[in-house]
Amino acid sequence: MPTMIKANVHSFLNTLIPAYQPIIGADHFEVIGFELLGRHKDTNHEIQSLGPFFSNPSISTSRKQLMDEEIRNLGIDAFYQSKLWKQNKQLFININPDYVTESVHHRLLRKLTQFGNRGADLSSVVLEITEQSSSLHHQAFMDQIRDYRNLGAQIALDDVGKGFSSLDRIAHIEPDLLKIDLKLVQKSTHSKSYQHVLHALSILAQRMGSDLLFEGIETMDELEAA
Numbered sequence: 001m002p003t004m005i006k007a008n009v010h011s012f013l014n015t016l017i018p019a020y021q022p023i024i025g026a027d028h029f030e031v032i033g034f035e036l037l038g039r040h041k042d043t044n045h046e047i048q049s050l051g052p053f054f055s056n057p058s059i060s061t062s063r064k065q066l067m068d069e070e071i072r073n074l075g076i077d078a079f080y081q082s083k084l085w086k087q088n089k090q091l092f093i094n095i096n097p098d099y100v101t102e103s104v105h106h107r108l109l110r111k112l113t114q115f116g117n118r119g120a121d122l123s124s125v126v127l128e129i130t131e132q133s134s135s136l137h138h139q140a141f142m143d144q145i146r147d148y149r150n151l152g153a154q155i156a157l158d159d160v161g162k163g164f165s166s167l168d169r170i171a172h173i174e175p176d177l178l179k180i181d182l183k184l185v186q187k188s189t190h191s192k193s194y195q196h197v198l199h200a201l202s203i204l205a206q207r208m209g210s211d212l213l214f215e216g217i218e219t220m221d222e223l224e225a226a
Helices: 003-005 007-016 051-055 062-082 102-117 137-152 166-173 182-188 191-207 220-225
Strands: 018-023 033-042 048-049 090-095 125-129 154-159 175-179 211-212
Touching: 007 018, 007 062, 018 062, 033 062, 048 051, 051 062, 062 090, 062 102, 090 154, 090 175, 102 137, 137 154, 137 166, 154 166, 175 191, 191 211
Parallel strands: 033 090, 090 125, 125 154, 154 175, 175 211
Antiparallel strands: 018 033, 018 211, 033 048
């Protein structure tokens, strides 16, 4: 991790760039929205992922919260300007419960309210729970989810099928959308057992009234498995 990133986060904020990864709907195999991702320009003006920044244990949580909130604000503004919401495309915004303090939560509520007041349909915003944090079970976080839903935003769970806690997360949060872990899809292309797991998840989603989504599909075998 470059020293510049750790030592001068405020200057680093000026290099941030929102990026968007297509999300494929399972029903019609078409792009239904885009996931907001964080990127930055390095000193050579090359585009780099923010993954190393967020995974670096030597960087404080407060700095990660600052970066997370800034890329989210940039991404919402760029999505509005793109007018993709007018084409019924959704914006998926990653939410790490450990980064969303009470003050961050209220600022995000104001940002989403502004987005709606400018004419955008807030149902085009999907807040995607990304971490298997103990905060998921805190009443304060569940209250935050309720606030987002009351505005019209949808809730998604990421990496469904990854680890043993997925079913507990699904039951606790009751998401509007389930995003299937790509590794589960990849394994299903060579294994009947994993195909059965995917089928079971699709039935679960149907019974809960949740949509099933896949990301990172790169081959025809993966598309057919999905």
